[in-house]
Amino acid sequence: MKLLYLGTAAAEGIPALFCECEACQKARALSAKGVHTRSGAMLDGTFKIDFGPDSYKQMLDNGLSYAYVHSVLVTHSHEDHLDVDELQLRRGTFAQITTTEKLMTVYGNERVGEKVRRHECEYFRFQLLRPFETVQIEGYGVTPLEAVHCISKDSGLYPVIHEGTQYFRSEEAFIYLIEKDGKRLLYGHDTAKLTQKNFDFLKGKRLDLVSLDCTNGFLETKWVGHMGAKDNLLMKERLIVNGSADEKTIFVANHFSHNGYPGQKELEALMPGFLIAYDGMEVEF
Ligand SMILES: [Zn+2]
Numbered sequence: 001m002k003l004l005y006l007g008t009a010a011a012e013g014i015p016a017l018f019c020e021c022e023a024c025q026k027a028r029a030l031s032a033k034g035v036h037t038r039s040g041a042m043l044d045g046t047f048k049i050d051f052g053p054d055s056y057k058q059m060l061d062n063g064l065s066y067a068y069v070h071s072v073l074v075t076h077s078h079e080d081h082l083d084v085d086e087l088q089l090r091r092g093t094f095a096q097i098t099t100t101e102k103l104m105t106v107y108g109n110e111r112v113g114e115k116v117r118r119h120e121c122e123y124f125r126f127q128l129l130r131p132f133e134t135v136q137i138e139g140y141g142v143t144p145l146e147a148v149h150c151i152s153k154d155s156g157l158y159p160v161i162h163e164g165t166q167y168f169r170s171e172e173a174f175i176y177l178i179e180k181d182g183k184r185l186l187y188g189h190d191t192a193k194l195t196q197k198n199f200d201f202l203k204g205k206r207l208d209l210v211s212l213d214c215t216n217g218f219l220e221t222k223w224v225g226h227m228g229a230k231d232n233l234l235m236k237e238r239l240i241v242n243g244s245a246d247e248k249t250i251f252v253a254n255h256f257s258h259n260g261y262p263g264q265k266e267l268e269a270l271m272p273g274f275l276i277a278y279d280g281m282e283v284e285f
């Protein structure tokens with residue numbers, strides 16, 4: 001499999017839309033090299049993960065055509081991961097799709113479904129996924145695992161146990177285990193530390209690439225529902241103990257915020273053994 005990181009930032013991007021902080025000024029000065037657009041990835045050229053507001057720029061930057069994308073796997077409904085206004089430009093006169101299958105299927109949780117179903121037509125449709133139930137999509141085995149994201153302590157339909165405490169989620173956010181030809185990818189955005197239930201499911205399943213949420217960067221936890229550098233290092237240790245990773249497993253930190261992002265080299269120094277994602281980075285495994 002080949003995973004192409006199209007966008008590697010959290011909701012506000014780096015530089016952030018309205019921000020004057022040091023990290024954003026540095027990113028602006030570096031021009032294209034310092035830019036991290038909103039989160040999204042492409043697997044093997046046509047299998048899309050998330051469809052955020054920077055999908056158009058990412059198409060241009062990477063020489064892609066989304067006409068050939070027939071499956072979009074959505075992690076959760078946050079606007080940096082799912083921009084339905086952009087997605088619906090696949091229909092009608094906005095796009096002339098003549099040489100390939102018109103229909104695109106968008107996979108995700110119920111909240112994603114609410115957003116996508118409003119625009120359903122012959123060009124795209126929604127398919128609901130359930131946690132820990134594997135489905136086959138274009139030759140990939142896809143299993144949604146539970147994300148610790150969209151959480152609060154007292155309200156929400158979807159409970160999750162995070163570090164021994166019960167939380168509730170406003171939607172059933174997913175991270176994904178994706179398997180093909182004996183290779184395994186864990187796409188872990190957005191989430192806080194992996195839950196015990198996830199570790200149990202992954203027990204003995206050796207992962208080839210693990211991509212982890214690093215929104216908090218060098219900061220001690222600032223946003224709940226995300227991880228930082230220290231959490232990522234801890235997850236690596238625990239996945240190895242769990243029999244889900246070894247010295248050959250590739251670990252990637254991704255989904256950064258300007259608040260905790262010190263720069264590529266600086267984060268590399270803080271996170272030995274991790275690749276630090278940047279827009280346009282491709283990892284083959
Ligand atoms: Zn996000």
Ligand SMILES: [Zn+2]
Binds near residue numbers: 016019024258259
């Ligand atoms: Zn900033």
Ligand SMILES: [Zn+2]
Binds near residue numbers: 076078149190
């Ligand atoms: Zn999110």
